[in-house]
Amino acid sequence: MRGFDTVLVADWSAAKMAPKRPSKDAIWLGVTRDGASQEPVYCRTRKEAEIWITSLIETEKAAGRRLLAAFDFPFGYPTGFAQKVTGSDDPFAVWDWFEHHITDDANGNNNRFDIAEKLNGIFDGPGPFWGKSHRDLWPGLPYRKDGIVFDPVVEKRACDHVAKASSSCFQMSFPPTVGGQIMMGLPTLARLRRKGGVAVWPFEPWEDAPVVLAEIWPGIIEAAVKLAPQEEIRDRAQVRILADALARLPAETLAAHMADVPVQAREEAWILGAGLSETLCSLVALETPLNNDCFALPPGVRWTRVDDALALLRDRLGLVTGTQTVPLSGALGRIAAQDITARRANPPLPNTAVDGYGFAGGLPQGRHSLPLVQARAAAGDAPGQVPRGHAIRVLTGAALPDGVDTVVLQEACDVIEANVVFNGPVKPGANTRKAGEDVQPGDLTLHTGRVITPADLALLAATGVSDVTVRRPLRVGVLSTGDELVEVGQVARVGQIFDANRPMLKGLLTRFGHVAVDLGHAPDDRAALRELIDGAVGCVDAILTSGGASAGDEDHVSALLNEAGAMALWRIAVKPGRPLALGMWRGVPVFGLPGNPVAAMVCAVIFARPALGVMAGSEWLDPQGFDVSAAFSRTKKPGRREFLRARMRDGSAEVFSSEGSGRISGLSWAEGLVELGEDVTEIASGETVRFIPWSSFGL
Ligand code: AMP
Ligand code: MG
8 A cells, every 4th residue: 555645634623613722622633744743733714724634636637646634533433323314324324413402603613412302202202312511401311320220222332342442422521531522523524525525434445445434542642742842732743643643653553543443333433543542652752852051162262163073962862753763765864763674685696707617626727628418507497406527508697507617708708518617726716706705694784873875775676685674864943033034935025035045945955865844934934933833742852943043132042042941142253143043942942144145154054064964863974075275365263174165176176255154156066165275374376175076965
């Protein structure tokens, strides 16, 4: 089964219109798309939610992304209910029955208690529905459960026992209740299921459907929700974390889980993830929460040298991503989470490196004639046998038959009648490869932290490794700040400039192998900035901001991080690039990059890249530089390191004509950076300088 690209988790509600200000007990929608958590959506009414979900279904279908949409209420009632109410066992008959009977106005006023009372009329005795908002209304609906006999329809479905869900479909009031949510949810589902490409699990074939609707129960990830930031609204945290956990479940695990449902599920439905609670929680658990004083500098430090800054980052940051297992075909660019060893030798058997004739042992100087056996050995053939003193025709890659350990090149031979004739001497073992001469079974092939390359895929495949445990991708938010910025494509008023950093930083992150999450743009206003960063907490593992990082009046990034008490303005002795504001915001590291695009990019590749690499689980990434001759001359202040936009031409490094750090054209012109060390004061044309190509930064 193809996995899901997008996961939606809906926390449904049976209540009237929820307040304007996001609050609990409303509808919350969590979405994880292509591995990245989106900001949860707050809906005040069911109408609003239905419109939003309908448009999500259309967007994902149009983009060719497979969508799993999970809802936190039962899709069916205990066995026998459908027959009793609709005269049919088909669970969809119940959906249509509710769609027909439920009323729900624009303010969320609805008739669910009337309908519960009406349904009770179909059953003998009090119940099965019970619980209401007014003790004295709806006489046919008991206020309490006492005295209800659940017969012939039992109180709970089979899956409610497996998932340990605490509420029954028949409970209409008192938390935790789902009775009302089913009635107020099934009409929406009945409409959604009629959209093209939508299938309902487990009632319909779902294996190839572009959109699958499924029931979930958020209680299965309670352990992970407990660890969410305390300030976060619980329902918001639930949908966010559950969408993320489901999205991280390996496609095969999910497929096997979805295929494995008992017969009762045909009418009662089933809870997605029932029995997978621990797995799901472990998928969203952080490896190591980072310390709040991650970026504190030693007291008294005014200027930090680049190497010291890098050493601090290397020291203070830790791995934050969990693991997942992916097939080899999906492993390119991922980070190995374990050492990988060969399951098979390469080559597995001794074989011939050339086309020619094989026989036993070395032969002395002189002319030799060996009788040929009738067979030939080609690549892929199981090795046969060759009698002593005989030879066999062999083709490149063929496993050596028993009795063959040496091969002569076909170009050196004549075949005369049934003999092969050639001149010696021939060394024993000539033109053959030994079994395991490249890799032995059990050899370490890739070590933990390795970013898997195309060549690594060849090595893994050759040594029989079909799936790999890798780190799940690091999610990095990108945020621009500044009143002057406007998104390209919109109208720029006089005085405004287009936001150049955000597309650049997102591009850098993608090339680094992370998931870039667009957090948009904040004006120079601390409250607005706080709201954006707050919204991102829980959805991202780190944040890159650009602009507003100095200590000026409009430098709100550093002001905000200062307020959190966990910020350090690093005055790094580097050009371009000052200043770099590093801070922790509610457990999330924030890299406050300079606003100037050139400085932002240099800081991102020099400092953010290795720091994010550590968080993502890769080994420390030192860019490989090369000593080349300078095609320029320059004088420079001592005491700081400088990076010049540069490119290689005719074996020498040339640099961009201007050093202005707003010159974006120079970034695009460059193919890398020339690094001038702290002590350098003068470079004459022809002297040796260090050139670091973009490719050394993974670009
Ligand atoms: P700041 O660090 O906010 O003082 O910004 C320094 C310079 O970078 C100013 O000229 C800003 O207009 C410019 N700048 C800041 N952010 C961006 C951006 N996202 N795209 C292009 N230029 C920017
Ligand atoms: Mg600014």
